[in-house]
Amino acid sequence: MPAIGTDALVQAAVRLQAACLERGLTVALGESCTGGLVAHAITQVAGSSRYFLGGVVSYADSAKMTLLRVPEELIDRHGAVSAEVAGAMASGVRRRFGADLAASITGIAGPDGGTADKSVGLTFIGLAHDRQVSTRRFEWGGDRSANIEASAAAAIEWLIESAEAVQA
């Protein structure tokens, strides 16, 4: 198994940290398929405790429900890998941590877990800021590591974009 190319992620995390500290914004994360990689990249940067409150790695559906307060019926109806659940994860984790910005990631990293409807690589990212929750849909084409990395990068880039949209 090759080592994860965290360099680019850590460089993005440096930019996120600068954007957040400049504006006094705090960040929290709800990670499913990325399994902690986004939090890991963020906390590789010294001083990250000044804006990063923490995150939940909600691998089991039960964790999504109890820790992030994602309604069970949302998971039953749309599946854990869905825009609806990504949005609920983002707003749930934002409230849990009392953060300004929160990102969530839920997807099928592979090699298992794909279905007729939802193939390996399908990923939803959620972004909660104040009362607004947005989601984005991606279809990655890589192997497990590449899919996880691509999802992590997309989440950090969206956090940077959202932070920079806030007046400094």
Added chain:
Amino acid sequence: MPAIGTDALVQAAVRLQAACLERGLTVALGESCTGGLVAHAITQVAGSSRYFLGGVVSYADSAKMTLLRVPEELIDRHGAVSAEVAGAMASGVRRRFGADLAASITGIAGPDGGTADKSVGLTFIGLAHDRQVSTRRFEWGGDRSANIEASAAAAIEWLIESAEAVQA
């Protein structure tokens, strides 16, 4: 910044997965200084969702209190980097996720955060299993990345040791 040497961690995670699946054990994590690296290593392995329930990256003290139910007075009295808090994090996260085994990590990765009492590299790991909670103390001597990696490796090794102690 060099890429994290996750290879050894992922290899340890493969052994942890085998030990847990063989015994039907589930695992949860409460990570502070390791910031999600242990969860990331575990979820790099395909099939990890069959035993890994998830984790909390409790970077802020407030997250340790609200998500892991670590009593505030424990943090006030002993500091967030202490055996007492490591133990409370492990038992808190075990209950939160309803896991068989839970590990916690709290330490000073550096370069900032060291004090006269507690120097950079000081780390406590907690392990909760049934009603028993144990803690171990480490003093790493590396830089931030090396300290984070050493803590993550120690946590995974202790989880393996604890899983293998359970009758298969």
